[in-house]
Amino acid sequence: MFLAWQEIKKNKLRFTLITGILMLVSYLVFFLSGLATGLASLNREAVDKWQASAIILTDESDKSLYQSSMSIEQLNDIKAKKTAVIGQLNAIASNDDDKQNISLFGINKEEFLMPNVTQGRAFEKANEVIADESLKDKGFKLGDTLSLSSSDQQLTIVGFTDHARFNAAPVLYANLATFHQVKFGEAADQKKDQINGIVVRDDSISKLTQNDELDSIEIESFIQSLPGYTEQKLTLNFMIYFLFGISSIIVAIFLYVLTVQKISMFGVMKAQGISSTYLSWSVVAQTFILAFIGTTLGFAFTLVSGAFLPAAVPVSFDLTLMMFYGLILMVVATAGAVFSVLTIVRIDPLKAIGG
Template identity: 55%
Template sequence: MFLAWNEIKNNKLRFTLVIGVLVLISYLVFFLSGLANGLEQLNRESVDKWEADGIILTEESDLRLQQSVLSKDDFDGTGADEYTELSQLSAIASNGDKKENVFIFAVDTDSFIMPNVTEGQAFADGGQVIADDTLQEDGFEIGDEVSLSSTDETLEIAGFTDNARFNAAPVLFTDQDTLETIQYGETAEDTEDAINAFVIRTDHLDSVEADEALQVVDTETFIENLPGYTEQNLTLTLMIYFLFIISAVVLAIFLYVLTIQKISIFGVMKAQGVSSRYLAGSVVAQTFLLALAGVIIGLVLAVLTGFFLPAAVPVAFHYMEMLTYGLILIAVSIIGAFISVQTIVRIDPLKAIGG
């Protein structure tokens, strides 16, 4: 460690450049992890808000909520501790100034999936909704009359709730009658029992009994089958893994070049009795210090960036995950240094000093 630290102090510019490269790589890793978490949260917020264990959909729906159409009589609660009906519709909502893609969820006010109201009040009359608070940030307010695409019906925002986005769009919560009026019009009478799913809570999901035309899936499986959810997460995760490899390769190249430049010095030191093990340990220690400095600076910069990003950028940092990624970056950097270690071990002192 003594030799490693002294060499860093005596070659500040050279090693500052190495640290700079590691800072950029680690910063990108941490930022991508925050972006992956933010986008994941953006897709699943409202489902997590249910705190449910499973959901019942039709077999032919391909685990898509809007493609599942069933009746309130299709499930009697057998095997479930709690259950409630859920209906869903997608639309474009406008308050006259702003337009937003939204999902409309019809929920029972007494059910466990009824959202908490953070501002305003719960919907009481037909045509009222509780909106996700991201709409408030976009200019929607309590009391706004909201028009919807493909219908002449309007909705009134009675209140706001937090953390209620589904598949990257804000959710409007209302009652079943209002949703049916929006979807089918005032004269629709044969759709009163039509819903999209049953949301259930139970400690034993396998014990839930449903009709053969229905399927019971756990909440996590339902989330993973949301359009684009798995593909998006897999893409960002692969990018992070490739950055680990790039980090190891880049640092290995830097250290190898530095080692080649110092072959004669290492040869003299070995001729004086300094062991290959000590020199190799010095390179590993030097790599550890460089990687540690790069990871710490990159982590700080990523977190600071998160504070200044606008709310529209979905970044969410999970610090335990970032710590894990930081340790992996340090580990792969040390692994990359073993190329230089092999070079040092193979140095012949006589040849190195020109003997």
């Protein structure tokens, strides 16, 4: 460790460049991890808010809440501790100045899907809705009257709730009567028993229903099946894993070049009795120091830049995950010293000093 640190202090510029590259790679890894977490939250916030164990959808819906359609009477076929019915549709909501894609949830106020109200009040009658707080950043406010692209009904925002986005769209919560009016219009009275799914809280989800027309889906499986969720997550994770490999290769190339330049010096040191093991550990320690400094700087710069990002950027930093990725970066970067170690072990002192 002493030899490694002394060489770093002596050749500041050379090792600063290596540290700078590691810092940039780690910064990109941390930022991508924040982006992956943020985009995942955009899709699943409202579902996580349910704190449910499963959701019941029709068998032919292919795990899609929007494609599922059932009768509220089928609630009698569900054997669970707690159940809550839900209707869902997608639309474009607009006030006088702004438009926004939204997801409308029709729920019963007395059931556990009822969200907490952070501003305003809960809906009390038809055509009143509780909206996700993200709509405030889009120009919507309490008391706004909303027109929907799929309906002649007009809704009024009476309250806001937090963390309520579904498939990246802010959620509007309304009672079932409002949902039916928006979805079915004049036929609402004939369709008033129609819902999209039943959300369940129960310790066991293996035998929630014996109805062959219904499918019991574990909540995490339901989230994974949301359109684009898995593909998006895999793409960003693949980029992160690819960066791990890049960092290892970059460090390996730099250290190998430096090692080759110092072959004669290593030869002299081996001729003086310094073991290959000591020299090898010195290179490994040197690599670890550089990786630690570069990763730490990348971590700090990520948090600083994250504090200045606009709300429109869907970044959410999971510190535990970031530290885990930082540890992996240090490990793979240190592993890049293997080629240099092999070179040191193979050095013949006599040939290295020209004997």
